[in-house]
Amino acid sequence: MLSIHNLEASVEDKPILKGLSLSVKPGEVHAIMGPNGSGKSTLGHVLAGREGYEVTGGSVDFFGTDLTELEPEERAREGLFLAFQYPVEIPGVSNLEFLKAAVDAKREHAGLEPLDSVSFIRTARESCQKVDLEQSFLKRGVNEGFSGGEKKRNELLQMMMLEPKIAILDETDSGLDIDALQVVAKGVNAMRNEERGFVVVTHYQRLLNYIVPDYVHVLAGGRIVKSGGKELALQLESEGYGWLEADK
Amino acid sequence: MAEAVGQWLNQVTPLPWLQEKSSEGAGVVNSQPWPTPKAEYWKYTSLKHIERGGFDFSAIEQASPVSSEAVSIIELDTFNLVFVDGQFRADLSNLDPASPELPEGLDIIDFAHADAGQQAFIRDALHSTVQEQKHVLAHLSVAMLSQGLLIRVAPETRIEKPVQITHYTTAQADQKGMQHRVLVHLGHHAELNLVEMYGSDDSAHTGWMNQVTEVIQEPESAMQHYRLHQEQQAMAHTGAVHVTLDKQARFNSFLLGYGGKLKRLDYVVHHEGPAAECNLQGVYLVNQRQHFDLRTQIEHKVPHCLTDEVFRGIIDDKGLAVFNGKIHIHKHAQKTLAEMSNRNLLLSENAQINTKPELEIYADDVKCAHGATISQMDSDALVYLRSRGISAAEAAVMLSFGFINEILMTIKHPEILGYIRPSIVRRFGQDERLMRHLL
Numbered sequence: 213m214l215s216i217h218n219l220e221a222s223v224e225d226k227p228i229l230k231g232l233s234l235s236v237k238p239g240e241v242h243a244i245m246g247p248n249g250s251g252k253s254t255l256g257h258v259l260a261g262r263e264g265y266e267v268t269g270g271s272v273d274f275f276g277t278d279l280t281e282l283e284p285e286e287r288a289r290e291g292l293f294l295a296f297q298y299p300v301e302i303p304g305v306s307n308l309e310f311l312k313a314a315v316d317a318k319r320e321h322a323g324l325e326p327l328d329s330v331s332f333i334r335t336a337r338e339s340c341q342k343v344d345l346e347q348s349f350l351k352r353g354v355n356e357g358f359s360g361g362e363k364k365r366n367e368l369l370q371m372m373m374l375e376p377k378i379a380i381l382d383e384t385d386s387g388l389d390i391d392a393l394q395v396v397a398k399g400v401n402a403m404r405n406e407e408r409g410f411v412v413v414t415h416y417q418r419l420l421n422y423i424v425p426d427y428v429h430v431l432a433g434g435r436i437v438k439s440g441g442k443e444l445a446l447q448l449e450s451e452g453y454g455w456l457e458a459d460k
Numbered sequence: 461m462a463e464a465v466g467q468w469l470n471q472v473t474p475l476p477w478l479q480e481k482s483s484e485g486a487g488v489v490n491s492q493p494w495p496t497p498k499a500e501y502w503k504y505t506s507l508k509h510i511e512r513g514g515f516d517f518s519a520i521e522q523a524s525p526v527s528s529e530a531v532s533i534i535e536l537d538t539f540n541l542v543f544v545d546g547q548f549r550a551d552l553s554n555l556d557p558a559s560p561e562l563p564e565g566l567d568i569i570d571f572a573h574a575d576a577g578q579q580a581f582i583r584d585a586l587h588s589t590v591q592e593q594k595h596v597l598a599h600l601s602v603a604m605l606s607q608g609l610l611i612r613v614a615p616e617t618r619i620e621k622p623v624q625i626t627h628y629t630t631a632q633a634d635q636k637g638m639q640h641r642v643l644v645h646l647g648h649h650a651e652l653n654l655v656e657m658y659g660s661d662d663s664a665h666t667g668w669m670n671q672v673t674e675v676i677q678e679p680e681s682a683m684q685h686y687r688l689h690q691e692q693q694a695m696a697h698t699g700a701v702h703v704t705l706d707k708q709a710r711f712n713s714f715l716l717g718y719g720g721k722l723k724r725l726d727y728v729v730h731h732e733g734p735a736a737e738c739n740l741q742g743v744y745l746v747n748q749r750q751h752f753d754l755r756t757q758i759e760h761k762v763p764h765c766l767t768d769e770v771f772r773g774i775i776d777d778k779g780l781a782v783f784n785g786k787i788h789i790h791k792h793a794q795k796t797l798a799e800m801s802n803r804n805l806l807l808s809e810n811a812q813i814n815t816k817p818e819l820e821i822y823a824d825d826v827k828c829a830h831g832a833t834i835s836q837m838d839s840d841a842l843v844y845l846r847s848r849g850i851s852a853a854e855a856a857v858m859l860s861f862g863f864i865n866e867i868l869m870t871i872k873h874p875e876i877l878g879y880i881r882p883s884i885v886r887r888f889g890q891d892e893r894l895m896r897h898l899l
């Protein structure tokens with residue numbers, strides 16, 4: 213469903229991704245690990261279509277369409293979801309209104325009527341429970357004054373409401389204590405199914421004990437330099453990334 | 461003095477029993493130079509447009525056909541007095557000030573129908589809140605006073621149903637000068653809701669309205685006031701709200717201000733009795749090539765009073781907005797609590813805001829704070845919303861609303877909020893569907 217081929221991308225004319233290839237099929241979970249600054253978040257932003265992230269080469273195919281041709285909102289409506297490493301605070305716009313606008317936009321795109329407010333609010337409340345956020349968080353401004361962990365859980369809440377075809381989780385585990393980590397893992401695992409793909413970007417092997425990946429990739433210097441099964445994560449954990457330098 | 465002033469004065473016949481007041485007003489206007497941007501009080505707003513616009517204050521000959529739906533757009537049950545192109549329209553109002561049917565304790569009196577006792581009251585009270593020479597246009601308004609309304613609430617009387625004054629302009633208002641006065645008097649412990657609406661039909665017309673609302677509040681009285689300005693763009697409006705508050709009186713006011721060819725609003729509130737409260741909130745929306753100038757001046761003359769002032773503005777295209785808020789705390793006004801905040805969102809590179817909140821403090825035991833900010837649309841927030849499937853246009857509406865929502869949520873009458881929200885979206889040239897996120 214998602215097929216990235218030799219992707220090159222620059223930020224402010226600085227090449228960051230330098231020929232990255234990755235293919236995700238329905239139902240698969242891919243983990244991406246790699247040192248700081250290797251381009252993991254850049255990959256997420258490029259896929260989500262963020263302005264300023266310029267694709268300079270290669271291709272991204274998403275269910276047969278050229279993803280790079282789509283506006284960011286179209287990508288989201290087509291079923292691509294990026295959980296941000298640093299979710300944005302938006303005072304004045306309530307979380308609930310935000311979710312409603314997002315869900316309605318997606319439904320409209322699919323030719324569905326907007327959800328009526330009552331069933332929408334019910335679904336939102338249920339999802340809140342699943343990610344262990346109090347319902348009062350729905351009334352607050354989007355991420356406004358949320359702690360790091362609450363922001364991450366709010367990303368998960370959005371993912372649940374939007375039911376994407378592919379979800380890219382950018383370090384959704386960083387800054388979480390073990391309980392919060394388990395909540396996140398449980399939420400993701402509950403959404404795993406035959407059709408949905410995941411790309412889980414993480415710094416730590418620990419998350420992968422709970423979200424067991426089908427593949428693990430190492431991203432370094434803007435490329436996937438090594439791919440393997442879940443055991444690769446354990447190897448990275450014990451050996452660090454030093455061997456990457458040696459390999460070059 | 462501008463030549464135009466003489467012409468305007470010739471075009472109107474002031475009420476004979478107010479002749480003395482009118483002459484006094486004309487005297488004050490004539491005693492000083494006509495305002496130009498050289499004067500600090502008019503720094504950002506030139507009156508050339510009204511001075512040279514050839515506005516004609518003589519009465520309109522033929523009344524415009526206007527539907528009652530057009531002038532009663534808020535779904536709120538009010539005593540609605542409707543003026544079209546400056547003239548009272550009994551056919552559109554649900555109250556006849558010649559023989560009003562009103563609840564006990566509420567008087568609404570057209571100056572033209574005032575009896576001797578009421579005339580005496582008006583002569584005494586009118587213009588008493590306008591205490592400085594510099595309010596030239598307010599003095600001009602009394603000099604030209606040919607029509608006005610007195611609204612009185614008797615002591616210990618609470619009037620729940622709002623009084624609404626609707627000024628609506630049509631193509632007939634083109635090149636017309638219009639004036640109106642409102643004098644409100646709240647007795648001891650009286651309560652009133654007042655809605656002032658200014659709107660226009662879709663026709664292109666110039667026109668200038670000079671309006672003054674005065675509010676005199678006796679001890680412990682409470683007023684909820686709305687002033688909603690949504691005239692079409694080419695209209696000029698110079699307006700003022702002058703208030704005096706006696707002991708423990710409370711004045712709450714919400715302003716919705718759209719920009720126009722020339723718009724200048726002055727709010728002047730005098731705390732004259734201890735422990736009075738003044739809450740001013742408002743939003744202004746200025747786009748295209750509109751101009752909007754808001755001045756507030758709060759005079760704390762006695763101890764223990766409170767002022768809370770919060771205004772937010774959104775300026776787009778080549779709009780120009782001015783906020784100048786002054787809180788003046790006199791020497792004896794100890795234990796004053798005063799806060800003023802003005803925040804602005806600029807949506808285009810050519811949009812302009814001049815903001816100047818000022819505190820002048822001569823008492824030593826007071827708590828005061830003020831602040832002003834100017835910001836742009838948060839691009840990270842925009843990215844975030846779009847990444848969730850929300851279109852750029854809808855995201856922009858959500859973020860703009862987010863910016864002013866806090867202020868809108870202070871509106872006490874849900875019917876007024878329900879009316880204002882879609883109106884704001886339309887003003888920004890957007891599809892009302894873009895408000896679907898509002899729950």
Ligand SMILES: Nc1ncnc2c1ncn2[C@@H]1O[C@H](COP(=O)(O)OP(=O)(O)O)[C@@H](O)[C@H]1O
Pocket residue numbers: 223224228246247248249250251252253254255
């Ligand atoms: N907005 C940006 N402006 C300039 N440089 C950026 C920007 N975003 C990322 N970079 C640079 O791109 C490289 C990759 O960053 P990033 O994708 O955030 O790495 P990771 O997520 O793997 O830690 C880094 O060198 C970083 O400094």
Ligand SMILES: [Mg+2]
Pocket residue numbers: 252253254297382383
């Ligand atoms: Mg990162």
